[in-house]
Amino acid sequence: MPPAKRAVVLLSGGLDSYTAAAVARSQGYELFALTVRYGQIHAQELDAARRVAAALGVERHQELSIDLAAFGGSALTGAGPVPKDRPLDEEGIPPTYVPARNTVLLSLALAWAEVLGAGDLVIGINALDYSGYPDCRPEYVAAFERLAMLATRAGVEGGRFRIHAPLLDMTKADIVRRGHALGLDYGLTRSCYDPTPAGAPCRRCDSCRLRARGFAEAGLVDPLDIR
Amino acid sequence: MPPAKRAVVLLSGGLDSYTAAAVARSQGYELFALTVRYGQIHAQELDAARRVAAALGVERHQELSIDLAAFGGSALTGAGPVPKDRPLDEEGIPPTYVPARNTVLLSLALAWAEVLGAGDLVIGINALDYSGYPDCRPEYVAAFERLAMLATRAGVEGGRFRIHAPLLDMTKADIVRRGHALGLDYGLTRSCYDPTPAGAPCRRCDSCRLRARGFAEAGLVDPLDIR
Numbered sequence: 141m142p143p144a145k146r147a148v149v150l151l152s153g154g155l156d157s158y159t160a161a162a163v164a165r166s167q168g169y170e171l172f173a174l175t176v177r178y179g180q181i182h183a184q185e186l187d188a189a190r191r192v193a194a195a196l197g198v199e200r201h202q203e204l205s206i207d208l209a210a211f212g213g214s215a216l217t218g219a220g221p222v223p224k225d226r227p228l229d230e231e232g233i234p235p236t237y238v239p240a241r242n243t244v245l246l247s248l249a250l251a252w253a254e255v256l257g258a259g260d261l262v263i264g265i266n267a268l269d270y271s272g273y274p275d276c277r278p279e280y281v282a283a284f285e286r287l288a289m290l291a292t293r294a295g296v297e298g299g300r301f302r303i304h305a306p307l308l309d310m311t312k313a314d315i316v317r318r319g320h321a322l323g324l325d326y327g328l329t330r331s332c333y334d335p336t337p338a339g340a341p342c343r344r345c346d347s348c349r350l351r352a353r354g355f356a357e358a359g360l361v362d363p364l365d366i367r
Numbered sequence: 368m369p370p371a372k373r374a375v376v377l378l379s380g381g382l383d384s385y386t387a388a389a390v391a392r393s394q395g396y397e398l399f400a401l402t403v404r405y406g407q408i409h410a411q412e413l414d415a416a417r418r419v420a421a422a423l424g425v426e427r428h429q430e431l432s433i434d435l436a437a438f439g440g441s442a443l444t445g446a447g448p449v450p451k452d453r454p455l456d457e458e459g460i461p462p463t464y465v466p467a468r469n470t471v472l473l474s475l476a477l478a479w480a481e482v483l484g485a486g487d488l489v490i491g492i493n494a495l496d497y498s499g500y501p502d503c504r505p506e507y508v509a510a511f512e513r514l515a516m517l518a519t520r521a522g523v524e525g526g527r528f529r530i531h532a533p534l535l536d537m538t539k540a541d542i543v544r545r546g547h548a549l550g551l552d553y554g555l556t557r558s559c560y561d562p563t564p565a566g567a568p569c570r571r572c573d574s575c576r577l578r579a580r581g582f583a584e585a586g587l588v589d590p591l592d593i594r
Contacts, residue, residue: 240515240519243477255439291510292467
């Protein structure tokens, strides 16, 4: 049997990145999970990332901290309240957008991938339920792939990088169905942008409500019982 | 007089980023300086960055930490010795290359720029004396500019980002001459990759020797007296 190919997967502790990682694992990749504390207020995600990494049996789980809250500009890093009960299909970019977040995360994944000799990066973004974030679109992914080839020793020396965004065209219901088929335990994950001090989901932020809608549309039960 | 345009400038404490920032300032930009501690062993650069930021009269100086040393893979972050007395014009990428470093740095600059409403990023890379780093080439800069437009709210909403790399085609001698003409005090900067515990330059790493060659070719005296 040939040795497994290595992939660096961005693991937040949420449902999407868990599913994206599991898809990559099902394709034979050996997983190197990267979790970045970027100053998000919902830090319980980070414990969830550890549980998910263990459940996935990743080869290594690396945590890094970078204080994007120092820049301000996002409700997710404490600059203003997380919106509640917002119409889910509203046009435009919501206040939970973190400026350039996915670019920062992919850059870090790229740095580690280059050191590991991994040509594959996995990210759990999706364009349909993407809440209007610009860095969750297919053209963004293609541009980053191109950049990665130019940015690195591996690219210059004839290697190649591929950004896998297996959930890109999936709705939350599609994602939940796929994870269910892969036997994932979504009880390990956390999704809420603004949990209570005791760690309970608020049930009113975009993330809670997209999750609830996804399970409902898929006809499946969320082990976290967010409805 | 119209209000000054804002630019985010990556400031390392070295000679190049100081000069690039001063060029932008001479073009009328209001400077927001970003210094990233990425795990480099030559941390005296960071004190130099503060001195340089003060001398430039920047509007704000933001410092951030991100531990790229956790990934390994570079002599600059402690994975193996910094090479000494290497032929300066040798082909290939040297061990001081930090995987994807400029991509990480530009991503962070982009994040801050978006929050500030700044459309301009300034980086002091140069392609001629670039020691063979892939992320110091013009095609890399162009690819990042394209990514920035797709990655951000500002890009989506019709704004634009420009990456200024005013030193891109300059030799170290050109850079030193330009800085001299702008009245810069290079005594504030630090360049050595591997200074002594007391902070003296080693005079043998690529960075010390490129600096010495630059001052010599420009016919100018380095206030740090690296020869």
